[in-house]
Amino acid sequence: MSITSIVGRAFEGRQKALEAYALEGEALQNRVLSHLISRATPTEYGRRHGFERVKGYEDFARNVPVNTYEELKGDIDRMRHGEKNVLWPGRVKWFAKSSGTTNDKSKFIPVSKEGLREIHYQGGRDVVALYLRNNPGSRLFDGKGLILGGSHSPNYNVAGSLVGDLSAILIENIHPLANLVRVPKKSTALLADFEAKRDQIARETMTKNVTNLSGVPSWMLSVLVRVLELSGKSSIDEVWPGLEVFFHGGIAFGPYREQYRQLIARPSMHYMETYNASEGFFGIQDDPQDEAMLLMLDYDVFYEFVPMDEYGTEHPTIVPLWGVETGRNYAMLISTSCGLWRYEIGDTVEFTSRQPYKFKITGRTKYFINAFGEELIMDNAERGLAYACGETGAEVLEYTAAPVFMNEQAQCRHQWVIEFSKAPDDVEDFARLLDERLQQLNSDYEAKRFKNITLQPLEVIVARRGLFNDWLKAKGKLGGQHKVPRLSNSRKNIEEILQLL
Template identity: 75%
Template sequence: MSLTSIARLFFQQRWRELERHQTEGEALQREVLSHLLEKAKDTEYGRNHLFGAAKGYDDFVRNTPINTYEEVKTDIDRMRHGEEDVLWPGRVKWFAKSSGTTNDKSKFIPVSPDGLQHLHYKGGADVVALYLRNNPKSRMFDGRGLILGGSHAPNYNLPGSLVGDLSAILIENINPIVNLIRVPSKQTALLSDFEVKRDRIAREAMTKNVTNLSGVPSWMLSVLNRVMEISGKEHLEDVWPNIEVFFHGGVAFTPYREQYEKLITSPKMHYMETYNASEGFFGIQDDPADKSMLLMLDYDVFYEFQEMGTDRIVPLWGVETGKNYAMIISTSCGLWRYMIGDTIRFTSTNPYKFVISGRTKSFINAFGEELIVDNAEQGLAYACQKTGAVVSEYTAAPVFMDANAKCSHQWVIEFAKRPTDLNEFAAILDRKLQEVNSDYEAKRYKDITLQPLQIIEARPNLFNDWLKANGKLGGQHKVPRLSNERKIIEQLITMNQ
């Protein structure tokens, strides 16, 4: 019997459990909330917010405020220094480093042992379970999985405590048995130098029977292009004849799909989207014919949703299809009524299925860099200070990867006072963005994938002309500062000619 056949037997019980998602969403979520409150009632946060006295959702909402990272930053820093029973029982040793907020270069999201097992790893297992359910002819476990990960470092020099990319934390704590069916080696997977890592991954994986890929589309493409360079082959299936699926998440796949389909021409290739973040694992594309994802309801995460443009917050059983909601989570990692910053739109409520619709704030996250407006404002202010320039209007958007897996950010800037040297201004801006945003800094490392930013100088009144042409001149209308797609910037470039 093959390993894939054994895996199918292992997942049969989970397939039956997942059937509850079809009609019992509210019951599942009420069970999760009850479990979380009971588990955390004796923590400092639980005592302060009366978790032990809560009889249900209404009590929880009455006693617990909405939080952003700024509200819990002090508590998380105490946990990083080794304090126990603060936001979640016991000591938390692992912290996922994520892009920063208005006030900080980085966020440090706690990853408790419970969260690791019942939120992150459970999501990964369900991805495989659902894929095998949908693909009875799969042989994925008869070969290796190529799994990309980041790196980690000691946390405040505390023994056994780590801070780093979530993927690195997952690899560090993974069951040793899994290492028998994955590449690259753990040592290579956790390297911090991506240029060295990419080459080593390619060389280690080339001689293996790789059947499945897992990672962020932009960075996986960079690794695969290195595989093609070394191998000299035309298509990926010439290197790995049994390649059959790419489990992807982190950034939207749409801009990369065409490049992957050119690289992998095998008709048996599948693509499966996941919604996994530093804060938790939330959704899985359970139907290959449906681009929406199934919201995972029996993990250690309780969901609430704020209807965009309003103050209305509802639990899962209060949502409606077609509306944009900001997602609010409470988890076994100690995040309570936490605004994650993502917005989703439900396509179905029986079962609860959704698509990611954006962020609560203007941003660029085409390659995992999570650049927010505050980063942009800091960078521009610094560049202006250093060059004597004055910026009156600007917008920025990604330039998606070319055939060589190169990408960049493109800025259209209207200057009230232009810099003497536009290239110098761009270089200063780029360096400042790396200083204030750790994810942008990581993606810009050695120009391997994310290239230096490009600036197009706008003619006078270009932005006003765009607003007028779109019926938005006057009032509080403005051109979005950052966009994750190119529609607006392309219009501006056309009007600038």
């Protein structure tokens, strides 16, 4: 009998509980809201917004404003300096460092003890529960899990308080027993220099029985390539014959799928997407045949949604989970036990099912191109690239795109900088296929491209190998949970990247 078959029994109760998601979504979410309000009523934020008078969702929506990071920044900074009972009861010691805002290089997302336990770690447990449900013959726990994380550093001069990548916070606080089934050692996992960390991880793990991987696809790919370089093997299967699953998140997996298939040739290899961010753990791919993810309803997260066709208007419609419609693009708001209240996380989602609530990530509220009314979102970009790659045999490693604004002849276009792991034979043909597919996927883009009147054909610039890593390194963002911004209305990022071309 394998270790996994024994350990797996501990997940059976949770597997059964997750079945309630199909019929009890509204009840589960109302229970979460009631719990959050009850716990936070004595806090400064709770007193400021009359939590003691909140009896249900309508009261909550009436009393509490929608918040961006800028609105909560002052309170979060006080928490970082050690103040208690501000946004959440007690003192919060951990702050997840996330990509910045217009005014700041970084955001610092509070991570409370309850948030760690009831959101982030619960998400990790449920990933395993759902994976084992779908793969009863798994030997997951008969080997080690390679978990790729970031780093952390002191928070101001507050004793015992740290800031860092969420993954580093999770590794730092993980239960000691979990260290028996994970690699690399903690000191390696928390190294700040990604290039040194990549090398050390490869050296520590290539002789271990690794059965599962967890991390961001781009950075994990870099580690796997180093493992092959050091081991002298031709495929990861030869290094880790027991490898069976990659739990991935952070960025879309589509552009990396073919590269993983080449590195890991085993047909039985599984890939399972998760939606975990600095702000919380929200979704898990529960069906291997369905790319949509199950929205996690009974964590310490209450969800609300703003239709994207109303986003940015003065009085947009805001609906709780039970008010969403399938096939509609929404910006997501969250309220959590980390002290985020009606917080705009910046991601956009589209629901594919309501029983249970399943969704796909469509992009970012800020990562889109709408310079000429074309409303191009990340979902369009990912699907367009997948099509062009499929037609040409190309493989995309990294990319970014931005508008080229109108010149004296009123001509404008989208400009894409793409780093290929396998370049197409004809870049112009690749660009044509991408452009045509985007028109098929997006009627607004199609209208602007009509007869080249508004938008001219898109331009693809082939990046040298390592260009995007060099750009991230120059900004101090190499490794961890940092990622290349895919689409932007501004040319700031693309101009910096082109300077390094």
